[in-house]
Amino acid sequence: MxxxxxxxxxxxxxxxxxxxxxxxxxxxxxxxxxxNPADDLVxxxxxxxxxxxxxxxxxxxxxxxRPRCAEMCARIAAKKAELEAALNGATNxxxxxxxxxxxxxxxxxxxxxxxxQHFTEVSRTMSPEQGRRYLAEMQRLTLGFHEQTEQSMxxxxxxxxxxx
Amino acid sequence: MKSExxxxxxxxxxxxxRESRVxxxxxxxxxxxxxxxxEEAGAPAKxxxxxxxxxxxxxxxxxxxxxxAAAAVLIVTGALLGARxxxxxAKQDAQARYLAxxxxxxxx
Numbered sequence: 001m002x003x004x005x006x007x008x009x010x011x012x013x014x015x016x017x018x019x020x021x022x023x024x025x026x027x028x029x030x031x032x033x034x035x036n037p038a039d040d041l042v043x044x045x046x047x048x049x050x051x052x053x054x055x056x057x058x059x060x061x062x063x064x065x066r067p068r069c070a071e072m073c074a075r076i077a078a079k080k081a082e083l084e085a086a087l088n089g090a091t092n093x094x095x096x097x098x099x100x101x102x103x104x105x106x107x108x109x110x111x112x113x114x115x116x117q118h119f120t121e122v123s124r125t126m127s128p129e130q131g132r133r134y135l136a137e138m139q140r141l142t143l144g145f146h147e148q149t150e151q152s153m154x155x156x157x158x159x160x161x162x163x164x
Numbered sequence: 165m166k167s168e169x170x171x172x173x174x175x176x177x178x179x180x181x182r183e184s185r186v187x188x189x190x191x192x193x194x195x196x197x198x199x200x201x202x203e204e205a206g207a208p209a210k211x212x213x214x215x216x217x218x219x220x221x222x223x224x225x226x227x228x229x230x231x232x233a234a235a236a237v238l239i240v241t242g243a244l245l246g247a248r249x250x251x252x253x254a255k256q257d258a259q260a261r262y263l264a265x266x267x268x269x270x271x272x
Binding site: 008031033035040062 | 218219221222225226231234235238239240241242243244245246247248249250251253254255257258259261262263264265266267268
């Protein structure tokens, strides 16, 4: 009995090791083969089945958008630093801090509008169907986070504000 | 050449011999018990505690053809499932890279 049990257990361990090893080897090989860290637009090409001509146009749009996006991000970061300085050590929200908050929000809104405009331009280079899908997907991915946050903070998600 | 035995004395002798044979009295259900014993002798020996299946499994595992086939199935299945998962992960990585390029975290 003991011998049989040892044989079966050893076979099980060997089987798990074989399966696990080949699973992780296959996963790693596939992930590394398909990954292309040099190109940000690989996902667009594969997900939306884009032609070379479409990719060329999208790459131009992308290269034109990147510096504007970086500039806006730098402005937002600078304004956030000002906001943190205004809030530093304060026990309440000063008029200056409120002003900085509004400015950060305005910059974010401006940047988001620019981002959505870029998405719209990119979607126009695709076929109508893929363009609509791209636009919907990008809005879901970039704006969906706020919707989730707002839903979780609203009463519909089980959180209620009690005003006394 | 054979010669037919027509001697009447021999016929009587044969009849006497047949009568003189003692027919043993068989126990009840003798034939049935004989067949049962034959079947039991032909069946594989049972072990205590119901661990026969474990021994059978161990014997199966030790068969080279079964072991090789099982190993091949495990490796191929594992590699295929891993490749599928790796493809999904690569797609997610690529999506995250594109999002990071066009929509920094501060905007999401």
